[in-house]
Amino acid sequence: MGDSDQLILISVLQHYAYCPRQFALIHVEQVWADNYFTAHGNVLHERVDSCEPEQRGNVRYERGVAVKSQQMRLTGKLDLLEIEGKPPIKYFPVEYKRGKPKIEDWDKIQLCAQALCLEEMREVQIDEGALWYWQVRKREPVLFDDVLRRVTLAAIEGAHKVLASGNTPLPTEQKKRCRACSLVDLCEPDTFRRDHSGAYIAGLFTELTGSDSNEN
Numbered sequence: 441m442g443d444s445d446q447l448i449l450i451s452v453l454q455h456y457a458y459c460p461r462q463f464a465l466i467h468v469e470q471v472w473a474d475n476y477f478t479a480h481g482n483v484l485h486e487r488v489d490s491c492e493p494e495q496r497g498n499v500r501y502e503r504g505v506a507v508k509s510q511q512m513r514l515t516g517k518l519d520l521l522e523i524e525g526k527p528p529i530k531y532f533p534v535e536y537k538r539g540k541p542k543i544e545d546w547d548k549i550q551l552c553a554q555a556l557c558l559e560e561m562r563e564v565q566i567d568e569g570a571l572w573y574w575q576v577r578k579r580e581p582v583l584f585d586d587v588l589r590r591v592t593l594a595a596i597e598g599a600h601k602v603l604a605s606g607n608t609p610l611p612t613e614q615k616k617r618c619r620a621c622s623l624v625d626l627c628e629p630d631t632f633r634r635d636h637s638g639a640y641i642a643g644l645f646t647e648l649t650g651s652d653s654n655e656n
Contacts, residue, residue, distance in 0.1 A: 448599055450507070450516030450553045453592070456599040457546045462623055463599060464608040471626050498525050507557035512596050518554050531558055533569040540575040545591055547571050548582050552592040555584050 448467075456463040465471050494501050505518040524530035535551045548571070555566040570579040582588075602609065611618065611629035618629045 446603065447508070447513050447515045448596075448603065450514055450550060450557070453553055453595050453599060454546045454550045456602070457544075457549050457595050459612040459614075459617055459621065460598065460602060460609040461611050461627060461629075462621055464602050465623050465627060467603060468606055468608060471623065499523065500525060507554060507561060509557040509560045511560060512553075512556065512593075513600065514553060514557055514596065516554065516557070518558075521558075529564070531555075531562065531564060531566050533558065533566070534572055534579070535569070536572045536574070538574045540573050541571070541580045545588065548588055549592045549595050551582055552584050552588050553596065556589070556592065 452463065452467060455466055493503060500523045502521045502523065503519065505521045506516075507518060508515045518533050519536045520534040522532040522534065524532070533551060533554045535547065535554065537547055551569050551571060555569055558564070559566055566584060568581060568583050570581050572579050611627060611632050615629070618624050618627070621627065
């Protein structure tokens with residue numbers, strides 16, 4: 441799947457789902473800007489990765505588990521994988537996030553992609569996982585149903601296509617997302633939206649007049 445031969449990190453799917461332009465700015469144009477949110481997220485994941493594996497009863501807790509999918513051209517690392525040892529063996533991925541649960545699927549897509557990689561590697565079916573949010577200090581269960589799987593596969597394919605094309609998409613129309621984006625000053629979404637609107641209006645005028653000339 442996808443038009444790019446290169447592997448992409450599972451973690452970057454969240455960038456694409458949030459805004460394809462943000463994804464392209466980071467992973468095509470190679471620009472980046474940390475803000476408080478990204479810095480705090482990095483510290484959180486460093487703490488999680490530093491923990492040792494442990495066994496509690498029938499469940500083993502593995503941290504920083506590397507996964508890879510040749511079929512989807514994905515690679516990445518799981519914050520936590522819970523493995524229930526008694527047959528049938530059950531795999532339960534957990535992703536740690538700063539903030540609180542979201543209505544949108546951005547975080548769920550990342551977790552589902554982890555599960556898809558595990559399924560390919562271990563030849564198993566994984567039905568659910570969880571997102572743990574720092575702000576509320578609790579898990580949010582995630583079911584890997586057909587809808588989420590389709591959305592996740594679409595995000596993977598879209599990300600590969602952007603990388604293969606080398607083009608940076610226009611800003612998202614969801615303007616609220618821009619205010620929370622660490623790249624807003626580099627992206628200049630309002631400027632690009634105005635330029636795009638001008639081209640759109642010019643195109644409409646051409647269609648109405650049936651000509652692209654300036655003749656009187």
